[in-house]
Amino acid sequence: xxxxxxxxxxxxxxxxxxxxxxxxxxxxxxxxxxxxxxxxxxxxxxxxxxxxxxxxxxxxxxxxxxxxxxxxxxxxxxxxxxxxxxxxxxxxxxxxxxxx
Amino acid sequence: xxxxxxxxxxxxxxxxxxxxxxxxxxxxxxxxxxxxxxxxxxxxxxxxxxxxxxxxxxxxxxxxxxxxxxxxxxxxxxxxxxxxxxxxxxxxxxxxxxxx
Amino acid sequence: xxxxxxxxxxxxxxxxxxxxxxxxxxxxxxxxxxxxxxxxxxxxxxxxxxxxxxxxxxxxxxxxxxxxxxxxxxxxxxxxxxxxxxxxxxxxxxxxxxxx
Amino acid sequence: xxxxxxxxxxxxxxxxxxxxxxxxxxxxxxxxxxxxxxxxxxxxxxxxxxxxxxxxxxxxxxxxxxxxxxxxxxxxxxxxxxxxxxxxxxxxxxxxxxxx
Amino acid sequence: xxxxxxxxxxxxxxxxxxxxxxxxxxxxxxxxxxxxxxxxxxxxxxxxxxxxxxxxxxxxxxxxxxxxxxxxxxxxxxxxxxxxxxxxxxxxxxxxxxxx
Numbered sequence: 072x073x074x075x076x077x078x079x080x081x082x083x084x085x086x087x088x089x090x091x092x093x094x095x096x097x098x099x100x101x102x103x104x105x106x107x108x109x110x111x112x113x114x115x116x117x118x119x120x121x122x123x124x125x126x127x128x129x130x131x132x133x134x135x136x137x138x139x140x141x142x143x144x145x146x147x148x149x150x151x152x153x154x155x156x157x158x159x160x161x162x163x164x165x166x167x168x169x170x171x
Numbered sequence: 172x173x174x175x176x177x178x179x180x181x182x183x184x185x186x187x188x189x190x191x192x193x194x195x196x197x198x199x200x201x202x203x204x205x206x207x208x209x210x211x212x213x214x215x216x217x218x219x220x221x222x223x224x225x226x227x228x229x230x231x232x233x234x235x236x237x238x239x240x241x242x243x244x245x246x247x248x249x250x251x252x253x254x255x256x257x258x259x260x261x262x263x264x265x266x267x268x269x270x271x
Numbered sequence: 272x273x274x275x276x277x278x279x280x281x282x283x284x285x286x287x288x289x290x291x292x293x294x295x296x297x298x299x300x301x302x303x304x305x306x307x308x309x310x311x312x313x314x315x316x317x318x319x320x321x322x323x324x325x326x327x328x329x330x331x332x333x334x335x336x337x338x339x340x341x342x343x344x345x346x347x348x349x350x351x352x353x354x355x356x357x358x359x360x361x362x363x364x365x366x367x368x369x370x371x
Numbered sequence: 372x373x374x375x376x377x378x379x380x381x382x383x384x385x386x387x388x389x390x391x392x393x394x395x396x397x398x399x400x401x402x403x404x405x406x407x408x409x410x411x412x413x414x415x416x417x418x419x420x421x422x423x424x425x426x427x428x429x430x431x432x433x434x435x436x437x438x439x440x441x442x443x444x445x446x447x448x449x450x451x452x453x454x455x456x457x458x459x460x461x462x463x464x465x466x467x468x469x470x471x
Numbered sequence: 472x473x474x475x476x477x478x479x480x481x482x483x484x485x486x487x488x489x490x491x492x493x494x495x496x497x498x499x500x501x502x503x504x505x506x507x508x509x510x511x512x513x514x515x516x517x518x519x520x521x522x523x524x525x526x527x528x529x530x531x532x533x534x535x536x537x538x539x540x541x542x543x544x545x546x547x548x549x550x551x552x553x554x555x556x557x558x559x560x561x562x563x564x565x566x567x568x569x570x571x
């Protein structure tokens with residue numbers, strides 16, 4: 072999985088019928104030190120992530136293992152909101168105090 | 172999923188029999204600020220997207236979750252025509268007024 | 272899917288038994304303006320493509336949706352020989368007259 | 372599969388319910404000579420790997436072949452702790468004596 | 472599929488139980504002219520490939536189509552030992568006489 076930051080939303084009305092009710096988030100990937108990278112992903116959200124939060128995104132058929140998405144043509148899903156990221160014993164991210 | 176702009180079409184008569192009747196669009200990816208990128212994809216269209224429209228493209232086995240495509244050798248599908256893209260509260264794309 | 276040009280063949284006798292009788296083509300990818308790219312793929316051919324022809328290649332599990340390949344350890348397949356590629360109303364490739 | 376070094380952990384409480392109890396490791400890829408690369412992966416751990424150990428990581432649907440993960444939205448899993456890596460008859464890594 | 476050269480082996484004792492008895496090869500990719508590339512893969516071997524041989528490697532779920540590997544968390548497998556590679560009518564590789 073990859074770590075990404077929620078940056079915004081994508082809205083569509085003319086779409087595959089199975090996507091009705093699915094919230095689509097615009098994510099930007101971060102590197103292991105938390106720097107924003109020049110690549111993004113649009114992913115279905117099933118954990119209620121908000122703008123600026125760090126999330127874990129799964130891609131490929133894994134995105135359809137989220138309950139209710141088994142038949143949806145999705146290839147990326149937000150599967151967790153990240154609390155902390157440690158590199159060895161150094162905390163490089165903490166949701167609570169945005170400590171980096 | 173990725174955001175792409177419809178740039179044209181690909182036509183083939185000598186093909187896998189299951190592809191008969193499938194419309195193939197030539198898409199060019201855009202970055203999160205809407206700049207065209209140097210990479211493209213050919214994807215099956217199931218939502219009636221037209222040239223210059225921004226679409227959402229799913230790749231891998233997700234492309235076969237579109238109704239009727241379950242047994243087709245497709246690895247990319249247009250699953251939505253995009254209305255708006257927001258980065259935080261800044262609208263970076265709107266289909267209606269091509270506001271960017 | 273990606274657009275590629277057939278450049279040659281790959282032959283193997285010591286292989287997974289299910290690959291017997293499968294023709295393997297060496298493909299080189301082209302960009303959306305038809306320039307050859309520095310990346311290639313070896314793909315199973317099921318549509319009878321010849322050297323120099325432009326083809327459409329599917330990768331991942333899609334490659335096993337071609338009839339007879341369901342249980343073959345293939346991750347790339349030629350699924351169509353391309354007749355024409357249009358970018359907006361400009362024809363950038365035509366099989367008939369090799370017009371580019 | 373790819374070779375990676377365990378660098379740390381990722382913790383999340385608000386996540387897909389099926390991820391409860393799954394340990395998530397932050398991995399950094401190494402090249403074939405053992406140099407750390409600028410790319411990382413977050414993977415589910417099922418073999419008890421520790422920080423600084425070299426591991427083998429599987430990505431895509433393979434990550435769900437680990438017992439108990441069949442329905443989890445995971446796209447990367449640590450499937451082995453590496454003992455040795457040989458290039459021809461030169462040992463470039465050995466877990467026992469960290470010989471490189 | 473991709474063409475790669477067998478460069479060595481990876482050994483692990485602490486691993487997913489289903490990997491017992493699976494031989495893991497360290498492969499380095501080659502470009503279409505046979506030059507070694509800076510990227511490698513670790514793949515399960517089912518055709519008995521040896522160091523320096525050119526092989527065909529399948530990645531993703533295709534790697535589990537090899538008999539006996541259906542439930543193994545593998546995402547790469549050697550599926551053939553290459554005899555010859557032709558670009559148009561020029562032989563760029565031949566196993567017999569290592570003619571390039």
